[in-house]
Amino acid sequence: MVKFLRVARDSETAPDVTQGMAFFRTISVADSFSAIQGESVFLRVPEMADFPQWAALREASRDFLTPWEPTWPADDLNRSAFRRRLRRYSEDVRSDQAYPFFVFEKDQQRLLGGLTLTNVRRGVAQAASVGYWIGRPYARHGYMTAAVRAVIPFAFEVLRLHRIEAACIPTNEASIRLLEKTGFQREGYAREYLCINGIWQDHLLYARLKGDRS
Numbered sequence: 001m002v003k004f005l006r007v008a009r010d011s012e013t014a015p016d017v018t019q020g021m022a023f024f025r026t027i028s029v030a031d032s033f034s035a036i037q038g039e040s041v042f043l044r045v046p047e048m049a050d051f052p053q054w055a056a057l058r059e060a061s062r063d064f065l066t067p068w069e070p071t072w073p074a075d076d077l078n079r080s081a082f083r084r085r086l087r088r089y090s091e092d093v094r095s096d097q098a099y100p101f102f103v104f105e106k107d108q109q110r111l112l113g114g115l116t117l118t119n120v121r122r123g124v125a126q127a128a129s130v131g132y133w134i135g136r137p138y139a140r141h142g143y144m145t146a147a148v149r150a151v152i153p154f155a156f157e158v159l160r161l162h163r164i165e166a167a168c169i170p171t172n173e174a175s176i177r178l179l180e181k182t183g184f185q186r187e188g189y190a191r192e193y194l195c196i197n198g199i200w201q202d203h204l205l206y207a208r209l210k211g212d213r214s
């Protein structure tokens, strides 16, 4: 069962309890939103207290992650850069631009990785993109599958999106498999779509619609 804690869109009342999910205290997203409970994981908004775990995990996973991510700034793992990151996250949430989460193991509450709904487009689109990473020691344990599955109802029922998009480099077998097993469909191919690891790289385009079944 997926549960959302203290999450509601700006000045909206959260929807009624619906099959397979429960909504708790409903307050403005701009003020606060905290946690999404999945199967083996929970997702919550990053906090300053996460810095030591986050920096250690990112450093330990540097070689594993950097081929698939935008180039890391030189000071990326510094405490001051993390503070700036949190300020940006907070502004993104306040302005309904993006919803960043850290992913934690449910039992031991260890930080496992991150997942963000970015580039929220309202109006006639009602769409966002999803991005994710897992720390190297926790890869291939099904954690990101659980995290993506947990965020899907949040995106559709709480944020009221119609479409979640994702893009990955054609050689990223892990990301392709993850998207396909969480109900995303391949829709296209975009040339030099994103600058990843310092190189403009072609990407496969995936999407999951609100009405799609996994």
Ligand SMILES: CC(C)(COP(=O)(O)OP(=O)(O)OC[C@H]1O[C@@H](n2cnc3c(N)ncnc32)[C@H](O)[C@@H]1OP(=O)(O)O)[C@@H](O)C(=O)NCCC(=O)NCCS
Residues within 6 Å of the ligand: 064, 065, 068, 069, 132, 133, 134, 135, 138, 139, 140, 141, 142, 143, 144, 145, 146, 167, 168, 169, 172, 173, 174, 175, 177, 178, 181
């Ligand atoms: C993509 C990523 C987030 C997947 O996280 P994960 O927690 O390891 O994923 P899961 O354990 O839930 O596995 C999902 C599926 O991918 C498969 N998979 C995972 N890693 C794989 C790999 N290196 N090669 C092939 N398949 C892989 C799993 O076996 C599973 O499929 P299955 O159930 O059919 O066996 C992780 O590999 C990662 O962070 N990669 C580096 C950063 C990245 O690529 N980000 C995304 C950019 S688009």
